Amino acid sequence: MSRQRTVTLLSTVLLVATSLAAQPAWAAPPPNDNRADAITVDPPRQVQGTLVDATLESGTDSSYCGGTDASVWYRFVAPKRGAIIVQLDAAGEMDATIDLFRQTRSKYQDVDCDETDSKGVATIDNESLEPGGTYAIRVGKEYGSAADTFTLRVLIPSPAPEPPGKKLPVRGTKDSVDRLINPGDAYHAFMREGRTMRLSLRVQQCTTLEVFGPGTTGFGGTPVARMRCGGYTLFTPTESGRHFLVVRAGKSRDKQTYRLRIATANRDDTTPGIFIRNNAKIRGKVNGGIDFRDLYRFDVTRRSTLTLSVSGGPTLRLVRENGSPVDRGDYIDRYVRAGRYYVAVQGDGKYTLKRVSRTITNTSVRVNARRSVTVSPGASIRLNLNVTPAVAGRGKMVVERFDPIDGWQFARRYWVTVNSGRGTASFNPPSVGRYRVFGEYKGTRIAAPSEANSVARFKVQQPLSD
Known part of the structure; x- marks a missing residue:
């Protein structure tokens, strides 16, 4: 054999050997990669496991708590009381699931599952296992998650307490x-x-x-x-x-x-509660524990505006007599219909409770007891402010005159006393023309203010002349 041929042959052998050495070795999956190879754990026990290089079996190898792309398996026999706690701590940034199955020969019935939280922790806590039954634990890696190791604990909780304590x-x-x-x-x-x-x-x-x-x-x-x-x-x-x-x-x-x-329970803890009058202010204290709530009641005789406020930290819960909820918060401002109400002050801290109920009113205005009239020059106009229900208080009426070029202009304002829902004033028109009247009831501590939703109109005119 020539020297050149020998060198060429050696070079070829070295190249092949180098190429083979560069090929990666295929890593073996964990020994419990398949259900049939599940590792037996006798509770209480802690084991270390891994999902690195784990695979999925074809068929029903899936979690009931999330999608996974790898799994490993464990098996145990349920203890006498049928109570078990399974804890999973995932290492690194791995997101994982644990599933508990009842195993009967080759059949697996799902019992419970959980997935790791932001701390990499998952727990199954079940008290209804069949004592002596065989159960399987599946630990799965969620789709796209990094594979890593984990700690698995299969524990038996202490017995529950018994009477008398x-x-x-x-x-x-x-x-x-x-x-x-x-x-x-x-x-x-x-x-x-x-x-x-x-x-x-x-x-x-x-x-x-x-x-x-x-x-x-x-x-x-x-x-x-x-x-x-x-x-x-x-x-x-x-x-x-x-x-x-x-x-x-x-x-x-x-x-x-x-x-x-x-x-x-005391009088302020349950019905009938403490009666709170209109426009009242009550100071009290709740402590967030055994004195968590103070209960008050009040009556609304007509449809009204209701304002309830509490300061100091506690909150309010407003309900009707039948317990149906109305509102809650530290400030309640709303319309309510006639009836009996309860408000609970609840929470922790000193408080001041205020209640203000004002009857809802409706206001209208009339001129000479009508919506619209026409009078002759020199005639006096009687302005009527009508409020329902028939409350007392103070009202305001404003008269405007019409300018054909620049529109409506202020003419006169009247403040009137309202008794039994009525207030009146007399207006003497200064000239011919068109006029309109607005009305407003200012309200009291027990009656809500309201404005007339329409105006009254009158015209002062004389026969046309040339």
């Missing part, structure tokens, strides 16, 4: 619950049949309060009262005896602090 102190209690270690606290207190009670649960998260009646042996049934996210409410027992109050943690990983109090 602790006696609730007279001034209530402060404590905390959380879904994993202490999912609920139980208390008991004596309540009397027919005596309305105030219930207050001050919370920062969606913590629930449930009330169970006398004779309760477990808290798995339907309560007689419930506040799903804390707050304030009234409760009137239907029988006397020891009642149970259960504070349950909401579906959150964080510790949930609360302040629980109960107290007998």
Whole structure:
């Protein structure tokens, strides 16, 4: 073999070897990339996983909480109480979903799902699994998201509280619950049949309060009262005896602090409430807790304008006698029909409540008791201001004359006293011509002002002459 041929052959071999070395090796997917290869986790347990290089199986490999383009699988057997908490913490900027399925042989039935929030966290909290049943967990990467690692926890929450719990102190209690270690606290207190009670649960998260009646042996049934996210409410027992109050943690990983109090309802807490007279000003205080609300009532005898204002921080809630809502806010200004109304001042802080109701009025004007008249020069015109309903107060009438070149011009103003809905004035036209009259009722503390929606007209003329 010649030297030139040998060099050429060696160059070719080196080129091929270099080309093969430059080719990337295909990365293997995670070992639990398929449902059949799901990793078994025995709760309570924490595992590390990855969606890097994960794929999708053909068929029904999808999430019920969002579109995904990769997934991995886990499997566990439900604990005796059928309660489980699944927590997913996604690393980096990965957006992911978790789905829980009931597995029966080759069939998968969706049970629950969640997707990561802005912190990369997702949680499934389910108390209704079939004890001893096999369940599958699917962790999926959302479309377009970067693939990364994650931490998965499959946990068993502590048992819920059982009766009788602790006696609730007279001034209530402060404590905390959380879904994993202490999912609920139980208390008991004596309540009397027919005596309305105030219930207050001050919370920062969606913590629930449930009330169970006398004779309760477990808290798995339907309560007689419930506040799903804390707050304030009234409760009137239907029988006397020891009642149970259960504070349950909401579906959150964080510790949930609360302040629980109960107290007998006072006159300003429920019907009939405190009567507030027209044009009255009342000062009070609410505290956002057991004294969250003060209730007032008032009557409107005719269709009226209503102004309610509160200063100091609390807000208003206006309802009719049947409880139907009318308005809310810290300033209410509107028309209302005749009837009985209730306004609740609620919130936290000192306040001043003002109420002003003024009967809605309608005003009209007439000349010589008619809408339009024609009189001779020298005749006096009687101006009539009519207000309905028949209220008292002060009114104004303005007379204008017509200039054929420049239009209407001011002629005279009259201030009149209105009694029983009527005010009058006398006008002596200075010359022949056309005139018109406007009218306005100025209102009082109990009657709203109004303007005439039309004018009265009169003409002063004499026979034509040449």
